[in-house]
Amino acid sequence: MESQARGGTRWKRFAVVMVPSVAATAAIGVALAQGALAASFSVSGQSFKVSADQLVGQDFVQYGSLADGTDLKGNKTAHPVAVSGFSSATISNMCQSVVTPDVPIFGNISLELRAGRDTQKPVKATNLYLDIAQLEADAKFKNIDIGVAAGDTRIQPGTEKKVNPFGFAQRAEEATLTDVRQTAWATTAGTFELSGLSLKLHKGVKECY
Secondary structure: OHHHHHHHHHHHHHHHHHOHHHHHHHHHHHHHHOOOOOOOOOEOOOOEEEEEEEEEEEEEEEEEEEEEEEOOOOOEEEEEEEEEEEEEEEEEOEEEEEEEEEEOOOEEEEEEEEEOOOOOOOEEEEEEEEEEEEEEEEEEEEEEEEEEEHHHOOOOOOOHHHOOOOOEEEEEEEEEEEEEEEEEEEEEOOEEEOOOOEEEEEEOOOOOO
16 A cells, blocks of 8 residues: 555656646747757657648758767667757657656656647748657758758757758758658757647556557
8 A cells, every 4th residue: 555655656746747848849949040049959868759641841851960968777868859940830749758767666658649630730840950860751842952961051059069061051042841740859949839748657568659
């Protein structure tokens, strides 16, 4: 009985810690939009998965960079990433999931966030940058330039030292991605509007795909 009581308490604490992170993300987004924060930060030791029926973004750029951070044991590490940037974007039926391993008593715990399931009310973002480790989607680009120097594109503010300005990049007036499946290390946005937000915790592994 005592173990069950302790487990219930820890479960509640886990939820209390995770839920306010949504509000914190929104606050950080507002600060970024106002120029109060640099976009460069140390990523956590966990990647996360994102799926969406469709992402339509304006002023698309993509280039190579590094996401500095630590692993789950606190050891410093860096992850090569493909940064995808948009001046604005709409996202339909977005799902984001992350699995926290080895939570005492419960084992693996999954955080699942969904938004934009109403086709008339998609998720909206401005100054959106995604640090991607893997991406699968059907893609359509409007007025694309492939092979431009990264320094000639719109680099995410605060990350210039992590990007080779002479390295490969591409850009397009508009990008439409459908059936999106991606693994990412970080997402930043000036503003991020999550319509129909739903956040749930699950025992075990429950990911978006």
